[in-house]
Amino acid sequence: MSTESWNNDNINLLRRSDVLMRCAFSNSTLHRLINSGDFPTPIQLSPRSVAWIEHEVNDWIKQRILTTRTLKNGGSYE
Template sequence: MSDASSQSTLLRRPEVLRRCGISNSTLHRLINAGDFPAPIQLGPRAVAWIEEEITAWIEQRIVASRAQGGAA
């Protein structure tokens, strides 16, 4: 395991939804479309996301929005 992954913070679903400002159904749609980082399996019924991947996704959305002239 690399040093970066050993220091990664894992985020559970409620925190991911809060940070991204999206609904649970939107989260599933984005993952299925390959437009959102996939979760990692923690256990049989538990998943989490790597914080750095979520932060990068948010930053990409900001850059894309700014390139298109921002929100209406």
């Protein structure tokens, strides 16, 4: 995690439902991506509550878009 996250007083947190809606995938896909290290790890808010840092999720989405557009313009989808 970059130090920018720690120095920013406007850190927004996303709950699981927000993350699932933004990324348009299922809860099981979310868990699979986290476990494989392919999605930002949530932070523990309480024993039964987690959240994601909004800019990390946004960065992940932007990277997926960039990767897809790069592959479409000359790479392979495999």
